[in-house]
Structures are given as C-alpha cells and as structure tokens.
Amino acid sequence: MKTSETIGKIAPALLQAQRAIGFAAKDATNPHFKNKYADLPNVIEAVKGPLNDAGIIFIQSPAPSDDGKLHLTTRLIHESGEWIESTAVTPLQKADPQGVGSAITYMRRYSLAAITGLYQDDDDGNAASGVGQQQRTQAPQAMKPADIKRHIAAIKGAKSGDALKAAFEAARVHASELNDADAYEQFKAARQEVIDAHTKQRETAEAAA
Numbered sequence: 001m002k003t004s005e006t007i008g009k010i011a012p013a014l015l016q017a018q019r020a021i022g023f024a025a026k027d028a029t030n031p032h033f034k035n036k037y038a039d040l041p042n043v044i045e046a047v048k049g050p051l052n053d054a055g056i057i058f059i060q061s062p063a064p065s066d067d068g069k070l071h072l073t074t075r076l077i078h079e080s081g082e083w084i085e086s087t088a089v090t091p092l093q094k095a096d097p098q099g100v101g102s103a104i105t106y107m108r109r110y111s112l113a114a115i116t117g118l119y120q121d122d123d124d125g126n127a128a129s130g131v132g133q134q135q136r137t138q139a140p141q142a143m144k145p146a147d148i149k150r151h152i153a154a155i156k157g158a159k160s161g162d163a164l165k166a167a168f169e170a171a172r173v174h175a176s177e178l179n180d181a182d183a184y185e186q187f188k189a190a191r192q193e194v195i196d197a198h199t200k201q202r203e204t205a206e207a208a209a
Contacts, residue, residue, distance in 0.1 A: 001084065001085070001086045002084070002085050002086070003082075003083065003084045003085075004081070004082045004083045004084075006082060007082055007084065008082070009078055009080040009082050010056065010076065010078035010080065010082040010083065010084060013054040013055050013056055013078050014054070014056065014076070014084075016050075016053075016054040017047075017050040017051045017053070017054040017056060017116070018050070018116070018117050019050075019161055019164075019165050020049075020050035020053065020054075020191075020195065021046060021047055021050045021116060021117065021118055022046060022119075022168065022172055022184070022187075022188060022191075039109065040105055040108055040109045040112075043109050043112055043113050043118060044112070046118055047112060047113075047116045047118055051076070051116065055078055055079040055080075056076050056077065056078050056079075057076075057077050058074060058075065058076050058077070058112065058115075058116075059074075059075050059077065060072060060073065060074045060075075060108050060111065060112065061073055062100075062104055063087070068091070068092060068095065069089050069090060069091050069092060070089065070090050070091075070092055070100065070103045070104065070107060071087055071088075071089050072087065072088050072089075072090075072104060072107045072108065072111060073085055073086070073087045073088075074086055074087075074088070074108075074111040074112055074115050076115060076116075084115070086111065086114070086115050088107050088110070088111045088114075090103060090106075090107055119172075141178040141179065141180060142178070142180060142182075142183075143174065143175060143178050143180045143183040147174065148183050148186060151167070151170065151171035151174065151183075151187060151190075152171075152186065152187065152190045154167040154170070154171070155167045155168055155171060155187060155190040155191055155194060156190055156193065156194055158194060164191065164194055164195075168187060168191045171183075171184075171187040172184065172187060175187060
C-alpha cells in the first residue's frame, strides 16, 4: 500500500466513511457454481455514497505489465489531495479481451471492497474448493417482524456515532445470517434517517453560532 506524504485529512475522512458503510447485498449468480455474490455495481453502491459524503473519490485502473498478469491499482483520493492506494495482481486465465475484461471486473470488486473495509458476506472465489458451501446454499429466510422492530428501535435510539454503528452492525449481522435483503434495506433506511437528523441538527447549531 502507498500513501501521499501526509494522511492527516484522509484518515479521519475514511473513519467517517467506514462508519456509514454497511455490506454489499448478494444479487448476482456465479454461472459455474450457482452461488450468490455481490457484483461490482452492488459493491460500488455500498461504498460510493459514504466515501463521497466524506470527501473521498475512488479511481481504479489496470496497468501495463510484462509478466502476463493483471495489475490493478485502486486509489482513494481525499478532497485535500491526500491519497491512499493499493495494487492487486492476479494471473490471467485467458489473455484475450474477454478474459482481461472479466479479470478487471473481478479485481475491481475485491480491491474496492478490501481498501474500504466493505463486508460482502460472500466469497464466490471459494466455491471451487467448497469453502462456505453450506452458507451459500442456505435459502433466504424472513426475519421476524418483532426482531426487525427491535433492531430499528435500537438504531433510531442511538445517541452517538459509536452507538449507531454498533446497533446497525448487530442488525446487519442478523439480516446477513438469514440472508434477508429486505430487512437489511429497512435497517439501512433507519440508519440514514438518524444520520440525516444528526446532520440537520449540526447544521442548525452551526448556523445559530
């Protein structure tokens, strides 16, 4: 991993972003192993808003190489100009445009999730070895309405950023265990409602100061 000479501004911005990043829902199917996984658009959707809200953008680009492998660099750039980047390397199964394109998409997904700390709740790369097969074949289950109500109440009742993060994480884990995407969306909406309310309060206080 490489960074700009200073990271005094991007570091707290990343902390802000990670407090808002949840997990990427699984909506794509690996055609070879039939397991569900979070595709690139879902990963981008999960991290882009929190990063941008914290003043951070991301860029990803493949680099020329002579070793027959794909080198892909992911860089997070703060509005101050500070940056953090990491380069991932993977062998190319096929050295044709389709093979390279597939490898780029695959590496963008994993690299972006890794550098932002995104939890994907899946790893379709393990399918070939059977790792996690029991979890991947589990049918989605609906969370009990009482549990959804309890989690939402905990999220909305959070009095601090740490409390909000803990309440949302507990709700996220519960939804993930059941593979209940609808419940997760409700928890995301509740968290965003709290974040918006806190933001409005802060802006009102600053305007009155």
